[in-house]
Amino acid sequence: MPSALILIADGTEEMEFTIVYDTLVRAGVKVTSVLISPPSDTSRGDEAETDAAVRCSRGVRIVPDISQSQLGASSGKYDAIVIPGGLKGAETISQSSFIQVLVKSFHDSGKLVGMICAASLVAKTSRLPRQPLTSHPSVKEQLDKDFEYREDSVVTRLNRLPLPGTAFPFAFALVEKLCGAQKRSEVIGPMVFPPGTVL
């Protein structure tokens, strides 16, 4: 069973988080959400972290599965890392030195790294090499000098997308990479998209 980490912080875009988490679970991927707190946030003790809910960008409160320190050294066993957008959440995650090291190590070992919407900022702060990339338009200016910026909905190999309008295609692209094209079709069918939907 493939496994994936999905990061979450105060201000994460809740649709982007939930669509990816749910769709990967439907595909049989073991998904673990990880709370990333700002460095200055001393109000969250480590034990309290995973019981405390994150407040997402439009007010939905989500409880992460584990904290950053609970992830710790076990991060190497996961097959993919996915980072949702939401500007405030993406800023917190992109400024985390723990995440910068983690994303670079996933990238360098050829594992799947998925960044969506404003989360493409993490590609820059993690000092990933120059390559094709897209993002939410609001953070384009911070990225187009260091990467081959594109306006496409989906750019592999890092799979960054302007979301949440493309959250479903993004999630299905992850499913295909982790589980194959057959599984992608199996997951899409029962979700009953309207005829003509671009996925």
Added chain:
Amino acid sequence: MPSALILIADGTEEMEFTIVYDTLVRAGVKVTSVLISPPSDTSRGDEAETDAAVRCSRGVRIVPDISQSQLGASSGKYDAIVIPGGLKGAETISQSSFIQVLVKSFHDSGKLVGMICAASLVAKTSRLPRQPLTSHPSVKEQLDKDFEYREDSVVTRLNRLPLPGTAFPFAFALVEKLCGAQKRSEVIGPMVFPPGTVL
């Protein structure tokens, strides 16, 4: 500012809940999520209810805004009620006598009632009059005797849909009814859907 209730229970489909909640907030609707507990669930004290997270159908844990008893008699001030699917959650909600009375009163006073996926069961348990309706295919047999069952993606006036593939069109239909067609366009733009997406 229009206001909407969105119901949530253990087993609610997290994409359907989150896409509706988030999209309505983007449209300027004041959204309040309400925890519905099974009648036999004595483990949740009332005070504890809103601090405790619901475990949704694919494992995402969401903290509701208020409990059923916190809603109480104030329910009349809301303009709409929305019920997401997820079979287990929809069953809990459809069996709640509190919700059956609430939905019938919203319906009879001409307020917006939105039910998606398996949540169409609530139309039956609330004894709404015979009218056009759709649902997730898995609960069709429980509904097609009492309603004019249709296979369409969207059926008004009750706005029930087979989800989550139609969660976005459903959410935008709610926005248009609560806030007008102009607001619908304003909300869709920044969400950056791929060209050709059916909404």
